[in-house]
Amino acid sequence: MSIKITVNGEEKEIKKDLNLAELLAELEVDPEVTIVKLNEAMVPQGELAERYVESGDNIEYIFFMGGGVFDLTEKEIERYSRHIILKDLGGTGQQKIKDAKVLVVGAGGLGSPAAFYLAAAGVGTLGLVDSDHVDLTNLQRQILHTTEDTGRPKVDSAREKLEAMNPNVDVKTYNQYLNKDNMESIIADYDIIVDGVDNFPTRYLLNDACVMAGKLLVEAGILQFSGQLTTIMPGEGPCYRCIFAEPPKEGAIPSCQEAGVLGAIAGTIGTLQATEVLKLITGIGRPLVGRMLVYDAKDLSFREVEVKKSDNCDVCGEDPVITELMEYELSCNLHQQQAEA
């Protein structure tokens, strides 16, 4: 036996004794996304199976029409749920993290925890620059690498760990030493740069390049039992050269290789860099601009030092003398060189 009904303005002949849920199944309509009206009255989804269709009934149905800017899949929402429930962060903040592009320069002591936490947090695109190979002496602090990785390029070892940590992250690697020729093109694709370098030439070059390109730079350094951290927001606060006008003379400051570093300090400072990056991405809190955080592990204390933008800065001052990237040797004693010239 069949009956005649109208469905969305069209006459249809259907089996007798069907309820609305069965009718939707016959029409291959997903009840989860459907709103049904029976003879001009909406039927709650939970009552579809209780309402039987009778001859002459007028049935209309529509599908929900909606959407939003969120690109988070259900799996991602579950993965980042502890972020998303944070009142200040929420789905909007997590979406910003997913849309962000962050470049970590150096896959070493600072770069390891920074990149690990940024990948875990769901930064959509994570770039890693390092031309070194994993050495046994790195493993006391560089937690991206394991004993088995000794001898491998650091970026390969790092990529493997970060992708295992979070396959949603697009990890891009640059197995190159940063220099004035490749710097601009590498940083161009990123919003925020994390400084995890182990030498002054690259640190100054990175600062100059970020200032010139207007990129946010989360700057940090560690040595022996101490660490320091500041955020460089070009145009808004001091750059590294405003604080330390010129690189120290060669040998004036020992490197970690020469003077040592307590491994866990890399974890503390690198993690603070990741925190600062996530704050910058989401706009939460007060960025560490115009302030330098100094960490003393022996005393287990943090001290904040005010740092000011310098009008005489060689790269971001009123009359900058560095207008194009140059390597360390050339960038030393610029004023003196100019005076001599």
Next chain:
Amino acid sequence: MSKLILKKEDYQKILEYSLQYKPVEACGIIAGIINEDAGKYFSTKVYLMENTKNSPEHYLMEPEEQFDVFKNMRENELDFISVFHSHPNSPARPSQEDIDMANYKEAIYLIISLQQEREDFRAYFIQDEHPQEIEIEVEIEV
């Protein structure tokens, strides 16, 4: 290759409505005539809808209003061709949420991005979670 052909006045109407609601997402329905053989979708009428979410990041049409529009389309013998919504601060591509909620497989999903100074209209079919962009032509009436 399918093509969405918008009348100039319909394009303007959608743009003005989207700008008026910025930073909230604007939404609506486009009705018209489908030439299936040629793959052409001509707009003839634009329904401006209420965004019940009233949000810069989400939209959801009001069901009663949606029922009324579909009834009106039937009465005027118009085809349902497209759902549009604006992205006030993001590009004109479907987000995962847009894809998940693309329940009308036969409809064109039109997104208007107001992120840049100049608006960006882009149209997609979204089937099996895969957005496929189609061409848009703005028809100037003579």
